[in-house]
Amino acid sequence: MTKSDLGVALNYVVALFKYIEDKDVFQTFYAVAFSKRLFLDVSTSTESEASMISKLKEVCGLKYINKLQRMFTDISLSKDLTDEFNERMQIYDDMNINFSIMVLGTNFWPLSATSSFIIPPEIFRPYDRFSKLSLDELMTATGISKDILLQVLALLVTAKILLNEDVGQYNLNLNFKSKKLRVLLNQPIETEVKAESSELLKIVEEDRQYVIQAIIVRIMKERKQMGIQPLIKEVVSHISKQFAPKIPDIKKVINTLLEDEYIERIDGATDTFAYV
Numbered sequence: 001m002t003k004s005d006l007g008v009a010l011n012y013v014v015a016l017f018k019y020i021e022d023k024d025v026f027q028t029f030y031a032v033a034f035s036k037r038l039f040l041d042v043s044t045s046t047e048s049e050a051s052m053i054s055k056l057k058e059v060c061g062l063k064y065i066n067k068l069q070r071m072f073t074d075i076s077l078s079k080d081l082t083d084e085f086n087e088r089m090q091i092y093d094d095m096n097i098n099f100s101i102m103v104l105g106t107n108f109w110p111l112s113a114t115s116s117f118i119i120p121p122e123i124f125r126p127y128d129r130f131s132k133l134s135l136d137e138l139m140t141a142t143g144i145s146k147d148i149l150l151q152v153l154a155l156l157v158t159a160k161i162l163l164n165e166d167v168g169q170y171n172l173n174l175n176f177k178s179k180k181l182r183v184l185l186n187q188p189i190e191t192e193v194k195a196e197s198s199e200l201l202k203i204v205e206e207d208r209q210y211v212i213q214a215i216i217v218r219i220m221k222e223r224k225q226m227g228i229q230p231l232i233k234e235v236v237s238h239i240s241k242q243f244a245p246k247i248p249d250i251k252k253v254i255n256t257l258l259e260d261e262y263i264e265r266i267d268g269a270t271d272t273f274a275y276v
Contacts, residue, residue: 006048014055023060031067032110038075039102039111070108078102085130088171099126135168159183208243212253215239220263220275228254228271 001009020026037043053072057065082100089099104111119127139149153170156162161183163171215238220226226234232250239245254273257263266272 001044003045003048006045007051010048010052010055013052014059017056018059023064027064028110031071034068035071035109035111038071067108070105074104074108075102078104084169085126085133088133089126089129099123099130101127101130133169133171135170138170208245208249209253211239211242212245212250213257216250216253216257217262220273223275225266225272225274227269228273231273 017023017026034049037049043049049072053065053068056068078101081103085101086099135146135149135153138144138153139146142149144152153162153164157164157170159178160173161176163173212235215235216231219231219234219238228251231254232247235250236245254263258265258273261276263273264276266274
């Protein structure tokens, strides 16, 4: 068929498709045939495949063609990945092989995967290297969180020990050279520093609560009764040499002591407390 004839044929198919009641059945069979054309690279025209998906979308909506569109995307991305990988592997003398691979989402392709497939030794090395270039693979292999791993990798890239030419992909720099006798890589990780600082500040806040609590109990035990404003003023004067207490923190501790029955409110005076 010419391109024009193929377009006319697709229009006829879609016209007939509108009269089909069990469009889910059609979708299932079409997805299988479509996947085989893509997988075996026997499609007549990529443009025609895209045109057909667009026509089905007009009739049944985006959800209907979602899997078809994802299969289309997988093939396109796989071709790009293969080209990039082959360019990188040109630096290896032992990688002189015509290598291509498809990375397919299992939830979108109507293909049954097999776990017993043994990779031929001729392609095992490029396959193994292909599967170990990405950030996700490094996360799986090391068990390190993404935030910390990205910072560690950034240090290695800055030192030019690793190459990061594409987003999420890292290569060992086989031509690495340095004039320094020692390359300093043991730099503090920002995430760890922040976590440590946050933890220390949390401990300080907890300690301050205990200090305020102890001061209030001591004052109330001595004075027996006090209004809230004089009490706050005296607490501030006692603690100001250690740190600048916040009024809301003092009020929070007073409420805690009320709940724990160390102090109580005087009847008829909501802002006056008595030591229990």
